[in-house]
Amino acid sequence: MFTYSAVIYDGKKQNLVRHECGTDTEFTSYLDSRFGCHVCLWSNKELSANTLAVIEAARSNSKKEDFDKTNVL
Structure with a gap:
């Protein structure tokens, strides 16, 4: 997942938008549905x-597992 931020001009004013989604296409669809x-x-x-x-x-888990393996040796 990504957090997208954008400044959008809708013909009247600028809007700062933040939205979480998985792809650029999903973010574009979100902007289109919200602002047209x-x-x-x-x-x-x-x-x-x-x-x-x-x-x-x-x-953290990987480091912990590596540490545990060195103790066994």
């Missing part, structure tokens, strides 16, 4: 907080 005709002035894509937590947990 719009101009994207700026956008950013980053890993979501949940995804970062899962990666960190996997790294």
